[in-house]
Amino acid sequence: MTELNVDLQNKCNVGDEADVEKDEDLVTPWDVVSKSETGVDYEKLISRFGCSRIDSDLIARMAKLINGPVHHLLKRQIFFSHRDLNKILDRYEQGKPFFLYTGRGPSSKALHLGHLIPFMFTKWLQGTFNVPLVIQLTDDEKYFWKNIPLEETIELARENAKDIIACGFDIKKTFIFNNWNFVGSCPSFYQNIGRILRLVNNNQVRSIFGIGKDADCIGKTFFPACQAAPSFSSSFPFIFDGKKDVPCLIPCAIDQDPYFRLTRDVAPRLGFPKPSLIHSSFFPALQGVKSKMSASETNSAIFLTDTPKQIKDKINKYAFSGGGTTVEEHQAKGGNCDIDISYQYLTFFLDDDEKLEEIRKSYSAGTLLTGHLKKELITILQKLVAEHQERRKQVTDEMLDEFMKLRKLDF
Amino acid sequence: MTELNVDLQNKCNVGDEADVEKDEDLVTPWDVVSKSETGVDYEKLISRFGCSRIDSDLIARMAKLINGPVHHLLKRQIFFSHRDLNKILDRYEQGKPFFLYTGRGPSSKALHLGHLIPFMFTKWLQGTFNVPLVIQLTDDEKYFWKNIPLEETIELARENAKDIIACGFDIKKTFIFNNWNFVGSCPSFYQNIGRILRLVNNNQVRSIFGIGKDADCIGKTFFPACQAAPSFSSSFPFIFDGKKDVPCLIPCAIDQDPYFRLTRDVAPRLGFPKPSLIHSSFFPALQGVKSKMSASETNSAIFLTDTPKQIKDKINKYAFSGGGTTVEEHQAKGGNCDIDISYQYLTFFLDDDEKLEEIRKSYSAGTLLTGHLKKELITILQKLVAEHQERRKQVTDEMLDEFMKLRKLDF
Numbered sequence: 093m094t095e096l097n098v099d100l101q102n103k104c105n106v107g108d109e110a111d112v113e114k115d116e117d118l119v120t121p122w123d124v125v126s127k128s129e130t131g132v133d134y135e136k137l138i139s140r141f142g143c144s145r146i147d148s149d150l151i152a153r154m155a156k157l158i159n160g161p162v163h164h165l166l167k168r169q170i171f172f173s174h175r176d177l178n179k180i181l182d183r184y185e186q187g188k189p190f191f192l193y194t195g196r197g198p199s200s201k202a203l204h205l206g207h208l209i210p211f212m213f214t215k216w217l218q219g220t221f222n223v224p225l226v227i228q229l230t231d232d233e234k235y236f237w238k239n240i241p242l243e244e245t246i247e248l249a250r251e252n253a254k255d256i257i258a259c260g261f262d263i264k265k266t267f268i269f270n271n272w273n274f275v276g277s278c279p280s281f282y283q284n285i286g287r288i289l290r291l292v293n294n295n296q297v298r299s300i301f302g303i304g305k306d307a308d309c310i311g312k313t314f315f316p317a318c319q320a321a322p323s324f325s326s327s328f329p330f331i332f333d334g335k336k337d338v339p340c341l342i343p344c345a346i347d348q349d350p351y352f353r354l355t356r357d358v359a360p361r362l363g364f365p366k367p368s369l370i371h372s373s374f375f376p377a378l379q380g381v382k383s384k385m386s387a388s389e390t391n392s393a394i395f396l397t398d399t400p401k402q403i404k405d406k407i408n409k410y411a412f413s414g415g416g417t418t419v420e421e422h423q424a425k426g427g428n429c430d431i432d433i434s435y436q437y438l439t440f441f442l443d444d445d446e447k448l449e450e451i452r453k454s455y456s457a458g459t460l461l462t463g464h465l466k467k468e469l470i471t472i473l474q475k476l477v478a479e480h481q482e483r484r485k486q487v488t489d490e491m492l493d494e495f496m497k498l499r500k501l502d503f
Numbered sequence: 504m505t506e507l508n509v510d511l512q513n514k515c516n517v518g519d520e521a522d523v524e525k526d527e528d529l530v531t532p533w534d535v536v537s538k539s540e541t542g543v544d545y546e547k548l549i550s551r552f553g554c555s556r557i558d559s560d561l562i563a564r565m566a567k568l569i570n571g572p573v574h575h576l577l578k579r580q581i582f583f584s585h586r587d588l589n590k591i592l593d594r595y596e597q598g599k600p601f602f603l604y605t606g607r608g609p610s611s612k613a614l615h616l617g618h619l620i621p622f623m624f625t626k627w628l629q630g631t632f633n634v635p636l637v638i639q640l641t642d643d644e645k646y647f648w649k650n651i652p653l654e655e656t657i658e659l660a661r662e663n664a665k666d667i668i669a670c671g672f673d674i675k676k677t678f679i680f681n682n683w684n685f686v687g688s689c690p691s692f693y694q695n696i697g698r699i700l701r702l703v704n705n706n707q708v709r710s711i712f713g714i715g716k717d718a719d720c721i722g723k724t725f726f727p728a729c730q731a732a733p734s735f736s737s738s739f740p741f742i743f744d745g746k747k748d749v750p751c752l753i754p755c756a757i758d759q760d761p762y763f764r765l766t767r768d769v770a771p772r773l774g775f776p777k778p779s780l781i782h783s784s785f786f787p788a789l790q791g792v793k794s795k796m797s798a799s800e801t802n803s804a805i806f807l808t809d810t811p812k813q814i815k816d817k818i819n820k821y822a823f824s825g826g827g828t829t830v831e832e833h834q835a836k837g838g839n840c841d842i843d844i845s846y847q848y849l850t851f852f853l854d855d856d857e858k859l860e861e862i863r864k865s866y867s868a869g870t871l872l873t874g875h876l877k878k879e880l881i882t883i884l885q886k887l888v889a890e891h892q893e894r895r896k897q898v899t900d901e902m903l904d905e906f907m908k909l910r911k912l913d914f
Contacts, residue, residue, distance in 0.1 A: 236701055242694060272697065276690030283653060283683055289722030290647055294705075297721055304721075310708055311700030314725045 124384045131381030143173045163216045164443045173371040180341045180368045193340045195228035198248035203255045204393040206375030206385035211259040214343050224501040229270040236311035258484040264502040268495045281327045288317040291358045300350050320355040323367040330498045339365035346371035378410035400474040415462035426458035434469045535795045542792030554584045574627045575854045584782040591752045591779045604751045606639035609659035614666045615804040617786030617796035622670045625754050635912040639733050640681040647722035669895040675913040679906045692738045699728040702769045711761050731766040734778040741909045750776035757782035789821035811885045826873035837869035845880045
C-alpha cells in the first residue's frame, strides 16, 4: 500500500446500516445512531476511520504556540480527533499561511444549537491564528438529497449564512459561498471539481458513502467532489492569487470525515496539499446521547429562533436526565453526568471550568438536583440565544452580499 | 407508459459492444462500427433509437417555408432522421423564436472533413432561419474520457473554436463556449445541470450510455448532464432574458442521440420544452463506409490542416474504391457508388446535383474510371481545405474571445 492510499485504508462501508458491524455505531454524513446508552464510542470511531486522538501533548503544543489557553471545546475534547493537525501547527510556527474551511448543509431555515458548535470553534480559530476562512453552504447537496425546490435551497443557504455571520466572523477574512452560485461564478472551482471527478470512481463513492446505487440520482454521485474542492487553495484564485500550495484546516463534526478521506486521497495526485482536519463529537438530542440533535425532529432540538419560554419548556420537558427517579434516590446514588443531557450541554456552552467542575461534583454526589441543573442550563441558553438573535437582526442583505462577494481577504 | 417516457422506450443498451445484438451496428457517442459492408443500417437505427425518417413531405414543407431549395445535405438525406422537426417548423411558421444548439468534443487539434459536416449544415440553418446558435465545446468530456491534461483540453477547445468560426458563423448570432470556463461563469447553466443531475439515476446512465461501471470515474456519470443542459434556453439568461420556453433544434450526428433522448426525458419534468433534433449519418473513413472518419487514425482522415499534396496522396492511396480491380473489369461491370468512398465524399461536398448525378451514372456504367473520379474529388477538397485555411488565418484571439463572451445575441 502506497502512502497515497493511507487515508482510504480504513474506508469501512459507512454509508449503509447493513454495512456496519452489529456492535458498531452508524456514523455517516446523513445518519448518526449509537448502539450504546452512553452514545457513540469515539475511541472505536477513531480506529475505524483511521484518524488520531487529540492528546494532551497536542493541546499543550497549541497552547504554547498561541501563548494562551485553548478553547474549552478543545480542552474538554469535544473536538477530540484530528488528521495532520501538527502539520498546520508546524506551518504556523514557521509563519507560513494556511486557511480554514468549514460549511453547512442548509436543509432548514432555523439553525439549532448543534449547528453553532463548529462555527463557535471556527471563529475562535480564525481570531487566534489570524487566517482566512471559507464557508461552503451545500445547497446543491440538499437539493439532491431532499425534496426541496432548487430556488428554496438557495434561499435557505442565504438565511443560514445570516446566522453564521451572526456568530461574529471577521468580514475582512471570511468568504461565504453557496454552491449553486459559486460553482457558476468561478471557473477554477469548477475545474478543481472536475479534477476530482476524474480521479474518483463509482466503486470508491459506493464504498466510502454507500451512494451510487441504481435508483440514486447521479447528483449524489457527483456531490462529494463539490465538498472536496474547497480544500484546495487554487479553488479560490481571488483569495490566494492562484497559489496551489496553501493547505487548509477543516473543523467539522466527525460524520463529515468520509468526504475528506476522499479529498486526502486525491490531493497528492493533483499536486495539492492534503487538508488537515479537526473533528468534533456530536451535539446530542434533548432525548439523550444516543442520537444527535436534528432540525427535522423539532422536539429534539433547541433552535436559535426559540423564545426564552420555549427553551425553558423544552429543557424541562425533554432534556434526558441522568439523575435518580426520586429525590431520595438521587441523593442516595447521585446523578450520571455521562448521560445527563443538561450536564452535557453545559460542557459545550459553559466556558467556566471551575463552575462546571463544581456542578459535576455536586450532581454526581447527588447534592445538586436535576431541576437545579436544568435551571442553570436554561439561564445560559436563554442568554446565548437572545444574544444571537440580537446579532442576527443586525445582519442585512447588503452585509450578506459582501461576505459572499468574490474578493481578496486580509491575511 | 406515460408520454414522458416515450423517448426512453427505445433505450437499447448502446454503450457496450456486448450489449448490442449480433447483427446490429454498434453506434455510441464513442464508437461506430458497422456489421455490414455497406455501412451502418440507418433504417434499423431509426427504429432502434425511436426517431423518424426525414421524408420528402417534410423536405417539401421546409422548402416551401423558406421559399427556396433546402441544403444538399438534407436533400440527399445525409441529414436523414429527426425528432420533432415539425414542431420547430410550426414555430417558424408562427414567427416564434427558436435557437440552434450544436457542439464538438475537442480531442484533437486539427479537425477533419467529417467534423465540418454539422457545422456546414448548422451555418446554413442559422442563415436560413435567422436564429441564435450556441456551440458547446465539451473539453470536460475529453478530460474525463481521454488522458489529456485539463489545461490542454481547454487549449484544444480554443483551437477547434477557431476552425468553427472559420466556417463563417455570424458573430452577432453565435455564442461559443467551452464547459471548463462556461460552467464556472454562469450560475443558471450550473443550476440546470444540477436539475438534470437530480432527475437522472445511475440505472438510466448505465442503460443509455453503458457508463457508470465500478472502475469508471464519476466524471463520466456526471457529464451527460453537461451536454443536456444547453438544450434549455434558461441556461443562457444573457441571450434569452431568462425565458425558459424557447425550444432548440440540435443538428448532430446520430451517435449523439442518446444524450438527447435523456434530455427529452427530463425536459417536461423541469417545465422546459423538449429539444428537436436533426441527425446526420456518419462521414466515412477513407478505408470504407464500415467505420467513420476518426482523428485518432491519421490515415483514415483528411484534416483541415492537410496540404494539397497530402490530400491528393491520401485519396489516391487510401480512398476505398467501389470500382473494378482492372480497367477491363470496371468497364464491364461498372463501379459501386454505395461503397466507393470518393463518390460518397462527393455527395457531402459537391453541391451541384446535375454534375453529381452525371458522375454517378458514368461511374456505375463503368465509363468513368476510379482515377478520374478521385481526381474530381481531389480538386474539390483541395479547394475547400485551402479556402478554409485562408479563413482560419483571419480568426484572431480577439475574435475568438468575442464569440465566447457572454452577451446578448441579435435575433
